Amino acid sequence: MAIVLETKVLWARYYREGYVVAKWETMTSPGGFWLWIRPPNEDWPNPPGWVQWMEDSQARVGSFPFKCVVGHEYVFSVWPQGGLSGPESPRIPVEGGSTGGIVGIEPPFGSTVLDSAGTPNLPEGYRLEFVERMPYTPLFLGAGFNVIKAQLLDPDGRPLPKRQIGWGAFPGGFPGLRWETDEPTITNEDGIAANRVYIPSSNLTGPGGTFTISVWVQPPASGVPDHHVSTVFPIRRARVYCSFARNWSHAWRAGDRLSLHVPPKAPCADQLVAATVSVIDDTNEPVRGLRMSWRTTPNPTSGAWKPIGGGAGQPIDGGPSRWLDWQALPFYESGFPAVTDDHGQSTVWFANDAAQITGVAPTVNGEEYPNFMVFTDVDLGTGTDPAVKLPLDKDGNVEVGTDPVPVTLPGNIAAFSDAAIWLNGNIVSMLHLAANPAPAVAPVPPEYFKLSDEKDNAIGYVKSDRYGNGVDSKLSWFRATGQSRGARTFEGGTLGAPRLQAGDAATVDDSLVAGGLALNLPAFEWRELNDEMQLYIYLEGYEPGTDTKKYGTFEATYPARDAGGSNGFVVVVDESALRGYCASSTGEKGRFIAQYSISKPRSQGDKQYSVILSRDLDTTAVDLPAWRAHGPGA
Structure with missing residues (x-):
């Protein structure tokens, strides 16, 4: 017994x-x-x-x-x-x-x-x-x-x-x-x-x-x-997404001796880059309470702050925040420390006291998820390096079509490792100079040019060596001509349409894109191991404060292995890609269209498309307006 x-x-x-x-x-x-x-x-x-x-x-x-x-x-x-x-x-x-x-x-x-x-x-x-x-x-x-x-x-x-x-x-x-x-x-x-x-x-x-x-x-x-x-x-698989309210800012002129352990004078909003990481598991649940770190290369930024009481989105002058010390040991925890909140997110504000192209990586379990941010004053017109060379036509204008526009950097950049092209308030292209011997040519997507009768496009660059020393170029103003790209048309598919993870809304606005826009790509039954999911987003709105049309796109590919189940597959779209598509002066809103497809890796066929998601679009620009005041004749 x-x-x-x-x-x-x-x-x-x-x-x-x-x-x-x-x-x-x-x-x-x-x-x-x-x-x-x-x-x-x-x-x-x-x-x-x-x-x-x-x-x-x-x-x-x-x-x-x-x-x-x-x-x-x-x-x-x-x-x-x-x-x-x-x-x-x-x-x-x-x-x-x-x-x-x-x-x-x-x-x-x-x-x-x-x-x-x-x-x-x-x-x-x-x-x-x-x-x-x-x-x-x-x-x-x-x-x-x-x-x-x-x-x-x-x-x-x-x-x-x-x-x-x-x-x-x-x-x-x-x-x-x-x-x-x-x-x-x-x-x-x-x-x-x-x-x-x-x-x-x-x-x-x-x-x-x-x-x-x-x-x-x-x-x-x-x-x-x-x-x-x-x-x-x-035990879960992790999905880690990084989003920026704006991926560049001015250099921080603190005025005091800088120390990683003595907080100097706080920077202004135009001297901060706000970065948000979203950590989601393979059941689409946010990962709460995860201790992680933010690493920057080639060296720690001059300052980092944790906003208090949330803070995803645009930093606010004088907003409550907490200074973060760089932690060196143990190595697997090195970086600026952070903990994800109930939404699986952590936001940090970064500042740097000189021009620099900075690698930034949210780091989970010692694994880095690399991105970049740029600190530059090129928009202020105070740079010293020679200006870029533009492909000008006989009238001195840049003709913009459907292909990227080649922009040539001067030949005296051999000692530098990276360059970032700045155009109209955006970082539009990155070059690793070791792989692009002088003269280096950067392709600039056509949607970042403004087509008008005025010289209202501004372009420059910042270059950075492997030690983090950066130099700004002079600013060039020019006119861009060409035919308006017009609205894009989509053909609907058979897979379920993407959904806004935060709930149905008629308009994609600042509140939805803050910290990154979460989209749910619905579950599907026919997918197999190693399939790929491609997300396409089309954006149409107006340039801030004008009635000039603005167009943009976002594309990304995700492994379909982690998808499926009853609640779809959640991805997070970078906030900076969705900002600045404003309503017109008469209140007419723009358009946000999203669609995804499923296919075999590197396959040209056997691709299935989803039904499209179409919403109004009205997002303000998180840019630095100083460059607008430095145009020709200002």
């Missing part, structure tokens, strides 16, 4: 950030535990409950992501399974479940008190808690090493340094899973120990399930291992 021993839940708590923590005791030796949270009357699925598998027989404190529904109460129980299993524990109420319409209690975990039977060098009632990642922040598949940190405290909350913390992942036999170190790691002066775990990606097309991560205090060689503190993490 099997021996049945009882399991008892000591407490269970719900935290308003969206996770449950419970502590239990058991005399069984199971292979793991089922953790159950549900309404007392088991009226599933309204409100929904959850059953979570925790594959660690030594787990005695467990946490997992879950969101309680306002107005409902919940109970929690544990059921040992496998090995010497036992019956389900008695069900106990979940603290913070729902009282008076307020759901959840505040972090931290609280009294995760453990005994010290196996580690006599620890005080009775010590606490061991996860401090990074939290249960609602997934582990990523195939995207670098996932950082996990735990903190060891005495009963009064004081850190316990120089203690060994052991680490475990369940299921441990997952192919290719590896820790940065298989040895215990040591708590620092704050009582924090860290390790990193790599979970390889796979050919699975859907979300990847869960992992149990456990930590414990390593006992002496002769001791008995203490019970484990465990968290069930979702």
Whole structure:
């Protein structure tokens, strides 16, 4: 006859950030535990409950992501399974479940008190808690090493340094899973120990399930291992998108001695670049509470600030913000530190005290997602380098058609590594000069030229060497002629039309594009592994403050491997690509048209198109108006 021993839940708590923590005791030796949270009357699925598998027989404190529904109460129980299993524990109420319409209690975990039977060098009632990642922040598949940190405290909350913390992942036999170190790691002066775990990606097309991560205090060689503190993490693929309100600004003239650790005088709005990262998982959920960093090359920018209370979009003079210090160690966390908010986003304002082409990369799990930004005063007409050479016709004008316009840089740029072409308030082309020996020619898309009877186009460039030293060119004014590109026509397809992720709206405006415009490309059934999704966006509006038509396009390709399921595939379109398509002086709005297609990689056929999404468009320009005041005759 099997021996049945009882399991008892000591407490269970719900935290308003969206996770449950419970502590239990058991005399069984199971292979793991089922953790159950549900309404007392088991009226599933309204409100929904959850059953979570925790594959660690030594787990005695467990946490997992879950969101309680306002107005409902919940109970929690544990059921040992496998090995010497036992019956389900008695069900106990979940603290913070729902009282008076307020759901959840505040972090931290609280009294995760453990005994010290196996580690006599620890005080009775010590606490061991996860401090990074939290249960609602997934582990990523195939995207670098996932950082996990735990903190060891005495009963009064004081850190316990120089203690060994052991680490475990369940299921441990997952192919290719590896820790940065298989040895215990040591708590620092704050009582924090860290390790990193790599979970390889796979050919699975859907979300990847869960992992149990456990930590414990390593006992002496002769001791008995203490019970484990465990968290069930979702495992997901990450999608990382970077967006700019404007990808260039003026150089920052701080007037004070600059230091990465002493905040100087704050820059003005025209000396800031606002960058926003959006991190989304393969279920289209925002990744909350992810600790990441922003890296800039070839060196840290002169300043970086975190806006307080949001801040996606255009920086505001004197707006509340917090100075960020560059963190050098450990290397995998190097850069300006950041944490994603409830929308899976983090915004940073950058400034630099000299002209420079700067690489900028949101960095997740040590993996960089590179972009660029430019600091220049070329629009002010104060540059010293020779001007660009334009393909002028016999009348001294630039003829603009459907193809990119070739713009030639002077031959004296050999010592520089990169150049950025500035035209009419936009960075329109980038050149890596090592691959383009002088004279270097930059192709400029036709939509950035203004077609009119006036010399109202302004163009220049900034060049930068590998050490970050930049030089501005002189500014040239010219007239652009040609036939108006006119409205583009689209043929509808059969796949579901793209949707605005924020909800249906008649107009794509500043509020929708701030921080990047999220589009949902609906689910589809016929796609296969390695298919590609191509997104096409057509933009039509008016130049700011005029009745001059303005046209633009945006195109991007995404792997379809991560798509599918019941809620589509979310992408984020760079804000700067959507800005400056204003309504006319009479209030006539522009047009936003989006469509996507599915095809095999590099295939010229077998392509299917979606139905188009068409909306009004009215977005203001986040540009620096100074150059408009420096035109001919000003």
